[in-house]
Amino acid sequence: MSLADHHRPRLLRGVRVKRDRVRGVDVLLAPERVLRLDPVGCAILAETDGERSFADIVAALAARFDAPPARIAADARTFLQTLIDRRIAEAR
Amino acid sequence: MTETALAPSAASRPAPPPPLAMLAELTHRCPLACPYCSNPLELTRKAAELDTTQWTEIFAQAAELGVLQLHLSGGEPLSRRDLEPLVRAARAVDLYVNLITSGIGLTERRLDALEAAGLDHVQLSLQGVDADSADEIGGYRGGFVRKMQAARWLAARGIPLTLNAVMHRRNLDRLEATIALAVEMGARRLEVATVQFHGWASLNRAALMPTRAQSERAAAVVREARARLKGVLAIDYVPADHHADFPKACMGGWGSTGLNVTPDGTVLPCHAAQTLPGLRFERAPATPLGRIWCDSPAFQAYRGTDWMQAPCRTCERKTKDFGGCRCQAMAMTGDPAATDPVCIRSPHREALTARAERDAGGTAALVYREGCG
Ligand code: SF4
Ligand code: SF4
Numbered sequence: 001m002s003l004a005d006h007h008r009p010r011l012l013r014g015v016r017v018k019r020d021r022v023r024g025v026d027v028l029l030a031p032e033r034v035l036r037l038d039p040v041g042c043a044i045l046a047e048t049d050g051e052r053s054f055a056d057i058v059a060a061l062a063a064r065f066d067a068p069p070a071r072i073a074a075d076a077r078t079f080l081q082t083l084i085d086r087r088i089a090e091a092r
Numbered sequence: 093m094t095e096t097a098l099a100p101s102a103a104s105r106p107a108p109p110p111p112l113a114m115l116a117e118l119t120h121r122c123p124l125a126c127p128y129c130s131n132p133l134e135l136t137r138k139a140a141e142l143d144t145t146q147w148t149e150i151f152a153q154a155a156e157l158g159v160l161q162l163h164l165s166g167g168e169p170l171s172r173r174d175l176e177p178l179v180r181a182a183r184a185v186d187l188y189v190n191l192i193t194s195g196i197g198l199t200e201r202r203l204d205a206l207e208a209a210g211l212d213h214v215q216l217s218l219q220g221v222d223a224d225s226a227d228e229i230g231g232y233r234g235g236f237v238r239k240m241q242a243a244r245w246l247a248a249r250g251i252p253l254t255l256n257a258v259m260h261r262r263n264l265d266r267l268e269a270t271i272a273l274a275v276e277m278g279a280r281r282l283e284v285a286t287v288q289f290h291g292w293a294s295l296n297r298a299a300l301m302p303t304r305a306q307s308e309r310a311a312a313v314v315r316e317a318r319a320r321l322k323g324v325l326a327i328d329y330v331p332a333d334h335h336a337d338f339p340k341a342c343m344g345g346w347g348s349t350g351l352n353v354t355p356d357g358t359v360l361p362c363h364a365a366q367t368l369p370g371l372r373f374e375r376a377p378a379t380p381l382g383r384i385w386c387d388s389p390a391f392q393a394y395r396g397t398d399w400m401q402a403p404c405r406t407c408e409r410k411t412k413d414f415g416g417c418r419c420q421a422m423a424m425t426g427d428p429a430a431t432d433p434v435c436i437r438s439p440h441r442e443a444l445t446a447r448a449e450r451d452a453g454g455t456a457a458l459v460y461r462e463g464c465g
Contacts, residue, residue, distance in 0.1 A: 001323045012252065012280070013250055013251075013252055014212050014213045014251075014252030014280075016188065016212070018186065020158070020160065022110055022156075022157070022158035023110070023158060027160060029160060029161065029188040029212075031190065031212075031213045031215075031252055031254050031280065031281055032161075032190075032254065032281070032283075032328070034112050034113075034160055034161060084323055085322050085323055085326075086326050087280040087281060087323070087324075087325070087326045
């Protein structure tokens with residue numbers, strides 16, 4: 001399934017984001033996966049709550065980072081689509 | 093997002109990067125008797141198992157060291173009456189808790205308690221796609237039916253599920269059915285792992301070694317299924333070693349990303365490390381996990397690349413695969429520091445292939461894992 005603007009993405013159950021205090025980074029923990037999150041990934045996931053649509057997420061991030069929405073949309077789409085394809089997130 | 097970016101690229105004494113994952117073999121007891129069981133031939137008895145307090149202490153030490161994911165394994169972890177408090181203890185120190193189980197011994201009441209304790213994920217082992225073949229491999233009548241019941245309970249609660257299918261000559265031709273079953277069970281992930289010939293599997297080479305034709309077909313089946321099931325089922329595939337050109341980085345490199353703790357607290361760099369000569373392994377929690385990880389000679393023995401011989405020493409892949417599996421090198425060449433014989437640059441590769449092909453044409457009966465009380 002590919003992520004459309006009206007979809008409301010969310011992390012699946014069994015997936016958690018946490019601060020890794022030992023390494024001083026943010027990580028996403030999923031079944032058999034540990035992904036290190038950069039600040040952009042963190043910001044995207046902070047907006048990804050299953051309530052907001054992908055379009056809302058992009059708008060919020062574009063405002064927050066004062067960046068062109070098209071670029072934010074491309075980055076966020078790639079990132080979230082990868083998580084969806086790997087069954088870490090879903091879009092409804 | 094960089095996957096496994098937390099894994100180190102090479103050894104760095106004196107302070108190695110911390111491990112990401114810990115496998116806790118809570119017990120070697122198991123109602124099943126799989127002929128490929130990765131437990132050692134010499135099983136630890138119940139009387140020697142660590143108790144709840146000792147495991148709780150180890151989980152705390154692991155979290156402090158930097159472990160993020162905990163795999164509760166066995167044997168069958170459900171054989172431990174204290175599994176629920178152990179899950180709670182691991183979550184209390186913020187570990188990601190994965191339960192690796194055959195599903196035998198699970199009841200709805202236990203599952204509710206495990207869920208309430210904060211269990212993150214379940215990995216269910218699959219011995220076959222129907223009762224006859226599954227129960228024959230598991231050596232346990234009725235096992236398949238109980239496993240399918242367990243899968244339905246998991247699905248009803250929405251607990252994330254990975255199905256772990258160990259593949260070998262007897263079931264590799266039913267890979268499509270295995271994939272279909274994973275979808276039917278509502279699994280999110282499927283691990284298709286070709287049997288590794290350590291532990292009890294080393295007694296079953298001639299009974300279980302897949303043929304080259306089977307492996308090649310399996311790779312094609314996985315490729316097709318991955319594309320078709322994108323976003324439905326994630327599939328990890330571990331092909332047979334000797335059908336590849338280069339070895340896998342065993343455990344992501346010795347002493348680099350993970351560690352195993354046996355039922356009596358012995359801390360190992362990999363589950364078969366006790367088959368290597370000259371290494372002395374220490375026990376947690378009496379010796380703290382962090383000290384073992386950083387300072388124990390056994391963890392330093394094959395960490396990084398300094399220990400390597402030719403051809404690994406000068407090879408451009410040495411920080412990718414770390415020379416492969418030490419236990420396989422030992423088993424096939426008698427030298428634990430040799431290049432993994434799976435590597436096409438190893439002088440033993442031809443012999444390895446020849447032996448695997450001979451085993452693949454074999455007809456031996458299954459040798460089952462023994463029980464342990
Ligand atoms: S491989 Fe089979 S016998 Fe070994 S612990 Fe797992 S279920 Fe039990
Ligand atoms: S020679 Fe050693 S380092 Fe190079 S590919 Fe083979 S096993 Fe890996």
